[in-house]
Amino acid sequence: MDEQLLNTDVAVLGGGLAGHCAALAAAEQGASVLLLEKCAEPGGSSATSAGSFALAGTDLQAAAGVEDSPQKLAEELMRVSGGHAEPALVQMYVERQADTYEWLKRHGVVFHKITLSSSTSVPRTHPTNSRQLISALHERVMNQPLIRYLPNTRATRLKVDGDGRVRGVHLQSGERRWETTVRGGVVIATGGFSRSRDLIRKFAPELSSAPAWGGAGNEGDGLTMAWALGADVADMGFVTGTFGVAINHYPDTEARAGDELLLRMAMYRGGIAVNLDAQRFADESLSYKKLATACLYQPRGIAFQIFDQAIMDQSVANPSVNDFKGAFDKGVIKKADSWDDLAREIGIDGPALQETVRRYNGFVSTGKDLEFARESLSGGFGRPVALQTAPFYALPCSAAVLSTYAGLRVSTAMQVRNVFGDTIEGLYAAGEVVGGFHGAGYMSGSSLGKAAIFGRVAGAQAAERAATKSALEQRQSGSP
Ligand SMILES: Cc1cc2nc3c(=O)[nH]c(=O)nc-3n(C[C@H](O)[C@H](O)[C@H](O)COP(=O)(O)OP(=O)(O)OC[C@H]3O[C@@H](n4cnc5c(N)ncnc54)[C@H](O)[C@@H]3O)c2cc1C
Secondary structure (H helix, E strand, O other): OOHHHHEEEEEEEOOOHHHHHHHHHHHHOOOOEEEEOOOOOOOHHHHHOOOEEEOOOOHHHHHOOOOOOHHHHHHHHHHHOOOOOOHHHHHHHHHHHHHHHHHHHHOOOOOOOOEOOOOOOOOOEEEOOHHHHHHHHHHHHHOOOOEEEEOOOEEEEEEEOOOOOEEEEEEEEOOEEEEEEEEEEEEEOOOOOOOOHHHHHHHOHHHOOOOEOOOOOOOOHHHHHHHOOOEOEEOHHHOOOEEEEEOOOOOOOOOOOOOOOOEOOHHHHOOEEEOOOOOEOOOOOOOHHHHHHHHHOOHHHEEEEEEEHHHHOOOOOOOHHHOHHHHHHOOOOEEEOOHHHHHHHHOOOHHHHHHHHHHHHHHHHHOOOOOOOOOOOEOOEOOOOOOOOOOEEEEEEEEEEOOOOOEEOEOOOOEEEEOOOOEEEEEEEOHHHEOOOOOOOOOOOHHHHHHHHHHHHHHHHHHHHHHHHHHHHHHHHOOO
16 A cells, blocks of 8 residues: 555545645645545535635625624624634634635635625625535645545544554545554544434434435544544534425425435525414524524424515525525426415415415514514614515425534644543544534534634644654654
């Protein structure tokens, strides 16, 4: 077996956004890197995501006349987390977001016009096309001579020495198994655990029967491997679903092989959400995480995003959550010229839907939502709008487990901490596998932001440790 597979400065486990950023950052410091991806294709959840980054104070915001600042972003991240986020991690995110945005652009990532999404008081969602995001970074990885990328290769266990320092990783590719020794460190970037029924049952049993999406390889491998070494975890009690996942073949609610995940959020453009009884069940401006929990309590866990032509006219391709036209063209969004006909299309009571919309439009005109106190489009931004321009639309949807946003406790250098608060030497983590950043809530775009920012820090720190160790070894051996 060739030497680079047996010895490396840095091993990065997982080829999603965090893994790509960690690998590139480590190589940019001169470290040799093994980037391991369990699946055949790189990208994980990052490649299927809506591609939005939560950033503040950018040129794109200035161009749209949006006033924002890193300080405001920090305050809102803390508020949205319900005070559970670790302030040091939030501060680190905010301090590194501007240069990470520039770094991503330098690596070929294209950002589109900013938009408003969930839990932000101003438009600060910076959309990318998630496929373009990953393919641009993957191309850089493949052209970087210091990085060796191995698809279809799964990390199975971490190797530790007698003092508990991480010394390497056990790997498996098909029938082949081997161990790689690392000089600097192992970066866990294996994503969340949305695809592990076992971990979901353990930490969020109420989601056990919710559909699971997210990267096919996101089974919590890195979390479990670090856990086996005594790693501490954070935010596990806050794992929730995501509202707005289309039911592709409604009224058939079963997913079919080859189904595409269509996540759409017409409620943040002014749509409402109703249940099978044609009743609203929440303030639609709330975070899609909170709406998910509310949706799971509705009859059969089914909801409809209801909107009109004025909202359909705001459809854009990026971010994909606002691509209503695309979902309509795929036959997932239903359309009718009257509320009654729309209700018939989706099999709910016509007069009830008509009455719900009439009451809601009345609330909009008086400025007082007497049912759910909705005051904005999303997160306090924008005013609710009446639904009155035919034709009308309905998106059958539900809550699903897309991302888990909870996991390993880390220092600001992305070193994994054990249950006693000490760092586990040689072990770093980045991306969705990290806990302690989102807390009890979730700001849209903050997970891709976190994957890129924390990934860069983790890779650079592991590379620095490798450089320090080799300088030390050289001094000890007396070489110049
Ligand atoms: C539909 C959807 C839409 C989303 N939209 C947004 C959004 O717009 N903005 C936002 O901020 N967040 C969004 N998210 C969340 C966000 O995409 C993820 O949190 C983020 O991409 C995680 O990045 P990551 O690199 O940590 O993990 P991933 O991108 O999931 O990558 C992890 C990789 O590790 C691999 N892996 C796992 N175990 C092993 C192992 N043992 N050995 C080797 N490899 C392994 C996996 O196969 C995977 O490729 C969305 C998520 C989904 C599912």
